[in-house]
Amino acid sequence: MTSLAGMRVLIVEDEMLLAMDLEAVISGWGAEVLGPVPSIDKALALLSDERPDVATLDMNLSGVSSRPLAEEFAARRIPFVVVSGYSEADALANGFVKKPYDEGDLRRALEDALR
Known part of the structure; x- marks a missing residue:
């Protein structure tokens, strides 16, 4: 199993409450969260300066x-x-998690994507 601790995770989500929830969950696993960003343009702007792991x-x-x-x-x-x-x-x-997401499913999908 791949650890998410220390990984840089970009969140691209337009629903603010869901984005904040994803940020709290993912940072709780020890990852550094980039964003969240709500649009393609903002994601591309962030990518010009940052390199997420996933x-x-x-x-x-x-x-x-x-x-x-x-x-x-x-x-x-x-x-x-x-x-x-x-x-x-x-x-x-590299994976799919259906909303509303299960934290375990999300973590497994992110870990699998990093392999």
């Missing part, structure tokens, strides 16, 4: 598909886990 990605950001960001993660070889209310993950994703 990311969580909501596939629908205020009605906009985050597929271009998934493609950017893949191009930069940044593993990511889709955390979404939709039933299908992006084919480029």
Whole structure:
């Protein structure tokens, strides 16, 4: 099992309460949280200065598909886990967790993505 302690995790989520919850849970595992960011533009701006080890990605950001960001993660070889209310993950994703998420499922998906 891969530890998340010390890992840099980017959270891309447009729902503020969920983003804050993800931040609290992930930082509680000892990871450094980047963001959370609510949009593709803000995520790309953050990526210009930071390099996450792994990311969580909501596939629908205020009605906009985050597929271009998934493609950017893949191009930069940044593993990511889709955390979404939709039933299908992006084919480029390294994992999928359905909202509302279970903390154990989220942790396993992030650890698997880091392998």
